[in-house]
Amino acid sequence: MSQDTVLIEQFLDSLWLERNLAENTVQSYKLDLQALVKSLQRQEETILSAQTMHLQDFLMQRVQEGYKATSSARLLSAIRRLYQYLYREKYREDDPTAPLASPKLPKNLPKDLTENQVEALLQAPSTAEPIDPVELRDKAMLEVLYATGLRVSELVGLEINDVSIRQGVIRIIGKGNKERLVPLGEEAIYWLEYYFKYGRDDLLKEGPVDVLFPSRLGKKMTRQTFWHRIKYYAILAEINVEALSPHVLRHAFATHLLNHGADLRVVQMLLGHSSLSTTQIYTHVATERLKKLHQQHHPRA
Template sequence: MLRDGLIAEDPTLQVDLPQLGKPLPKSLSEADVEALLAAPEVDDPLGLRDRTMLEVLYACGLRVSELVGLTLEQVNLRQGVVKVFGKGSKERLVPLGEEAIGWLERYLREARGDLLGGRPSDVLFPSLRGEQMTRQTFWHRIKHHAQVAAIGTSISPHTLRHAFATHLLNHGADLRVVQMLLGHSDLSTTQIYTHIARARLQDLHARHHPRG
């Protein structure tokens, strides 16, 4: 009609375009996570540190800044929890789980002292200089281990946080519990993970239901 001169302007210019939702965060399958966790060479102090960091990251769903900033006093192996100071200095207690506890015990026994080289520090996961590791350094470490594990997906430390949330939901965890563990102040931030979990359930249904 606009082209034929029947109307003066294009009425579609007044139509609001739909808002695009937030992109779904990248996640890893449980098999990919197992391959990534197994990638570091744990007979080496540096590799044992990295393995332990990956185990804690996946077990607790921490932000990378929370992980590299952990101190000895924040970890209670007897109670099996880690005290995390998140955004806005909000404090939360997150369970570690048996696997992470086991790796932490081994790391503290066999590797941390070698990394510190006699230097005093309360940093849980020190760098080779005995200082707190930077987020960028750990990002490079996890990229290296992902290459060793032959994981095709481009990953970052945040990918394991996404995997933590997605795998919990896939196994039936309550959304509000996941919200508390992640340290999200708003439930809507956590709800994005339900889309990934729902896609996984739909895939399982399609592959296993007789009428899928």
């Protein structure tokens, strides 16, 4: 194992222990830093010998390869944290990332669905006789997702013990291992009970598992698989797939709550955002929709 690899592993361990970052974030950092090491090797440099110009060359190369500003920003964040760690632990006497400017990010609003589009998406899975356990599972997943605003990773990671049908709540372990309780609502509870009664057991081909929504093989579903399922139902519902994202129902959950008068801090708590500023972007979505409605229907718009 090279010295660069050892340093990266030590850094990632410290991130996990001290910052309590989600596993997905740590893995993203690892891939970014492995790409940095390869670039430095081509320049005959290492993490400890690299200077600002070497890091600039790497970042410029990524831009030329067509990476978006958001990807470059995340990459620079990973590199900054690495060198701050190396400086703090006295592996280096300087921080070569200090002169680097962060890329300007476009203020992209979350992709949003109207309430009618959400209703069409929720109705897309077939629940008619004979019951298809996969479609019934997907129906329950979509209903839970829209009712709770979970992240997709939180949804596919749910276990049986995380759900209390009697209390009507779901327990989420979110980013940074922070726990929150989110109410389910009557519709989601109904479809969960229906799924437990008529669908879930048929998916458990390899025996009992704790995961709430198992795959066709009776194992934990991946985020990618569920994203493919969302796109499939979007096509059935005649929704433009280009207008979707994996978190489209999470975004709709937040925007529709705000449209109906929910308090921003309540939405923040339900979404599991550590900062209110992260939640505030959904107020912009709601405002944009109000502007469009005003332009369409007001006689002097």
